[in-house]
Every structure is written in structure tokens, then in C-alpha cells.
Amino acid sequence: MKEKILEVVRLALETDDIDENTTQETCAAWDSLHHLGLAMNLEDAFGVTFEPEDIAEMKSVKDIERILAKKTSM
């Protein structure tokens, strides 16, 4: 799952410079427009639906892992 998340993040943010420690603050490509595209791509890739609150909380790759883990275990 981790590798798949990184794949989606790289694709959505249009940069290869992403690892599990990447956060919105350290990544220039992660602007507000790309953030929404990223949320949408994650929804499509993992077959989940985020709440707006989830999307607001997703500020790093680790956040994404955590939120997705919660969603997929439900």
C-alpha cells in the first residue's frame, strides 16, 4: 500500500521527488490546486471517499497513510 500511495502522490503532484517523509510544507509542487487533484486521485486509486475534513487533514504522506488505513479498515 505504501508504494502505491507514493505512486499516486508522484503522479498527482507531477514530481518524482516524493518519499514517505514528504509533507506539504517541504514540497513546492504540493500547492492547493494539486492538493485537490491528489485527493481525487487517491479516492479513485483506493476506491474510497474522503470527507472534506479528511482532505484538510492530509498534510503529508504519513497523514495520507493514516487516513487511508482508517478508511480501508472500515
Place this chain on the structure above:
Amino acid sequence: MAKTFIFRNNTIEFLFGNNDIEYSGYGDISVVPRDADTYIWFYQVPVKENVEQLSTEVVALSDNFYLVLDRIPRGRRIIVFTLCTLHKLSYVGNDFRLDDVVEQFNMTIRETAAHNQNVKVVDFKEFLDSYPSSDWIDWKYFFISQQIVNPRLAVPFKLWFRRKLDELALKRRKCIVLDLDNTLWGGVLGEDGIDGVKIGGDYPGKAFLYFQEALAQLKRYGVILAVCSKNNEGDVLELWDKNPFMVLKKEDFAAWRINWDNKVDNIVALSEELNIGLDSMVFVDDNPAERELVKQSLHMVAVPDFPKQPYMLPVFFKYLLDHYFRVYSVTDEDCRKTEQYKANALRARAKMHFSDFTEYLRSLGMKLTIQQLNDFNLQRIAQMTQKTNQFNLTTRRYSDNDIRMMNDAGCDIWCLAVADKFGDNGVTGLIIVRNDNIDTFLLSCRILGRGIEYAFLKYMLLLLKARGMEKVYAQYVPTAKNHQVSDFYDRCGFTLTGESGGTKSYEISLKDVNLTIEEYYDIKIQ
């Protein structure tokens, strides 16, 4: 570099991207930058609960649009998306106020576009209609970031908008190559006979009739029809002659290859006979094996899947229109295409009867008419600069407005109309002279092979000489497609004066050059 500026009232970056594109503020028209090539107006009816207020807002939107239109620099293009209501609330069934003002806005911009060449209307409804209205907005993304269009529609939107830009650039496929049995009619001619094939009457004949009638319309808009079929030519000619239910007859096709040879060779032969590139052809055949063969051998030819059931022909035809043949506007020239290409095929056959090329040219009775720029040929002149690739010395693309401005600036803009005993080719040549320099010299491929390029150029040089001009300058600018004219000016007696980056510069002294034109060109100036 081309730059686009978009006026908008919602978040739409995901639809148009950020490459060379700038956006206005939401609903902001206070800034109209002067350095964009293209402006886009992309507004949707806002999401509001108060219908009365909304109607007033839409009326104001129309005023805003015209304020912007007045302020964009002269000659620049503005693409206006029609206004759509993505979220429609109706409290009372007979309250059409909002629909009325939206329709009013759309009618007004269409009217404006009809009179102003720089205004192009793109119907956003056409895109939305491909999806159920419940998919138009994703409310989560709307509330998070005011994306009025569902971000999941971004990819199809981009593809659709690219096709729209091609339509605006008047790019389309020129020719549709049709199979016959089970494509233009039901059944097999060789087995069912000329009265036995299914066309008209009950289903499936009715569906094939629809298809033939639709193709007849396509021809009216200037798409060339051709046939490539495995049949006995004699049988087909007899059917065209005798079956009263056929909508498409012999005279509707510019050329055909009806034989038992393989279709790849036949399509190549058709492309040569009609002088049309393979990348301008669409091949339609009910037989998947034939389609596959053509697809694999001729990558440039478009080969759409043909429906298994004849009742799906209307859907198939719409697909053909949407993907290959629609352009934003057509000229009279376009509509006469089939006749002109047919005449070309006749000329090619006549040529074989003459052993002497001069005798052949003399037999054609060519009439060349040279016209100065006017309101009637303006659109065609701009179109030729946009579409001519092969016989085009500099390949400079101009809009209607560019042409008008060049004329205002004192350029000489002359176009050439060509007719001969086989038919009228219409306006098919252009020369633009800026002071003593040939800015543009081009001819449509349809009129090549008759020495017309030399007669036209010599005649224009004579005109300039008569004005007292002593020297004329010209350039050849290479492109991927215009190699055939790389030595045109050498052949015309110009002197090469320089070459850099493939571009060749020439000059010619009008005093000593021989400008005699063969007497079989009947040249008039209008």
C-alpha cells in the same frame, strides 16, 4: 510564445492547466491584459438559491462580457463558452426567468460571433450533455474550492476542448473512403443483385438509407466521398445507374477503386489520384479484417470501428462528425470540393492521352483570374494561409484580422481563381507583397501540375514592374511539408543571396528578366 488569458467566475485551473495560461480573479473584469494572443470567457451560472437575484446577475454578466470585448486588443481572438446552468433550482414550474436570460446571453454572443470574426463561440452544453446532470458538479469539491465542474471530468474536457480548438483552426479530415456491401447498403451486391440489396424500405434498409443521406449532407459541407470496395466495378456502376433507392450515386463520389485488389493499395492509389494525404482520410468498412489491415499498414488513415448492428448507424455517423469532420465554419470553396477533386481525376486521365505536355496544357483552356483583397475573398485568403502546407514558400499563418491589418498597412494582397474546361477550382492561390518583398506565395495542391505557379508569379512580377519597381526580394522558409518548393525561386530565375538556418533569401532584378507568359494562360485581373 502563445499566451491565453481566461475570464472566469469559478475554479477552473484543473480544466485548462497552468501552461502559458493566466486567469482573471473570480468574476473580475477590471484587468484586461494586452499581451495575450487568445482570450477565453468561461463563466457558468453561479450557484445561488435566489432565482430572481440570479437572473439579474446573469443579465449583468452579459454587460460585463461586452465591456471585456471592447477592451481586448484589436484583432485578438476571444473564445466564448456558452453559459450553462449546472445546478438548476426551479421552485415554480412556470418560472422560466433564469432559463430566458441564460438563453438570451447565449443568443447574443452567437449573434456577435456571426458579425465579428474574432469572436468564436464554443458550446459548453455539448460537453455537459455527454454526462448525466448528476455528474456535472461534485459538491464536495465545489464547497472545498469552488470547482463548479466535477474535477473527474477534467480529462475528457481537455480532450474535447482540444478538438474544439482544431475545429476553430479549421483542421479536419478531407475525405471519407467507404466500403459498399453492408456499409452503404445491407447485403452483398454480388449475391443479392442490384435490386436485392437492402436500402430504404424496412429495417435494415432504413438504417442504411439514413447513413447514405447523412453522408450526402457531409458531402454538401465539403467532405470528399470515395469508394473502396471488393466488387465487380460493372455491377456497382449498374446499381448506381438503376437502383432508384440509392441516395449516393456515381456522381457523388470523387473517385473509386472497385476491384479485387487489396484495400491498402487501393487507398494509397485513391490518395494519389485525389492528391490528398493519407492523414486526411477516414476509412469506413464493416469488415473488421479489412479495417485491421488498413490500420496496421497505413497508420495515418483514421479507421473507426463500424457498428455491428445497422440500427447504430446514427450514433456512428455522429461519431464521425464529432471526431473527424466538424469545423467551425466552411467557405463556399469547401462546399465545392468533390466537384473539384473529381475534375482533377478527369484531368489526370486526360493527361495520359497527350504525348506532349504543352499540347495538354493548351487543351485545358485555363482561365486565371486575379482578384485584389475584398470582403468576399477575405475569409478564403486567411483560410489558405492557415491550411496550405505543401506549396507554401513561407508558411506564415494569418487570421482574417491580420490580413485586414496588413491591407491597411499598405501590403498588396492578391488571390488567384482558376478554372478550366474540367471545372472551376475557385480561389486557390495567394500572393502577399510587403513593399518590395514577397511575404507569402502559396497555391493549393489542387491546381498544381498545370504550370500555373509560374504564370501567376510572372504576372505579378509584371504588375510590380509596371509600377516602376526594379528589384523584388523573396524567401523560402523550410517546414516539414514544403520541400517541393525549396528551389521554386531558383526555377523562376531568382538569384540566391543568402542562406541561414535553412531559410533561403532571393532577389530578382525586374529589368532583365524574361517575364513572357505562355499564351494558353488566359489571365484577367478583376
